[in-house]
Amino acid sequence: MSIKRELRSLAEGLTTLLYPRLCLNCRSVVRQSQTPQLCATCQAALAYTEQWLLPENALTDRLKGRLPLTFGAALLAFGTGTVCQQLIHALKYHHRPEIGLQLGEQLGEILVKQAVLADLQGIVPVPIHPDRRHDRGYNQAEEISKGIARVLGKPMFPEALRRKVFKGSQTRKSRFERVENTRESFAAGKGDFSDKHLLLVDDVLTTGATLDFCGNILLEHHPGVRISIATLAMAT
Ligand SMILES: [Zn+2]
Structure with missing residues (x-):
């Protein structure tokens, strides 16, 4: 030596x-x-879902009848007390943006092998509230998207959707009001994605409400757009 x-x-x-x-x-x-x-x-x-092996899986089932998808898969199974939960928690609350980037690259390695995603034209991260972005210093969905974009060699469109500002606290509202609030808190942003194929990216899919609303906003604003979804995790 x-x-x-x-x-x-x-x-x-x-x-x-x-x-x-x-x-x-x-x-x-x-x-x-x-x-x-x-x-x-x-x-x-770490429990990998392997959802990408099946065109119809737990993720696409959760959005069935709400949002037409070309492809949908989560990388990891999210549950209470799991290693995945710790990773997502560190990514969101302990200033560890690199976790998003690293797991995004892992996800990218899987997505790059999917024939249905060959014509993908861009990656759209789900936006977070501006106040939260300010406190956190980053949007975790954007960090995940960066990792995916790096492997796929596709552009990222972080302004394709935007987050509107909440009125009042979410916690005092009923479930119905909260769902309505989620629907109203997103809006179309910049760019024309008509007839394009976009990959919508978020950290965790739970009820699917956020991705449902975001996907439908893109469908309404860009005729002929096709939507695929990739998330780091999915709550089972
Ligand atoms: Zn350990």
């Missing part, structure tokens, strides 16, 4: 000692440059 290489390895060792890379789920020390930053055990515990 050359002196230069020995010094570099010593420096890396010291950095690890001073700033250990901890598993985002169980906090044990992660030795390799594993992405996302998980130990081997937690990495193995």
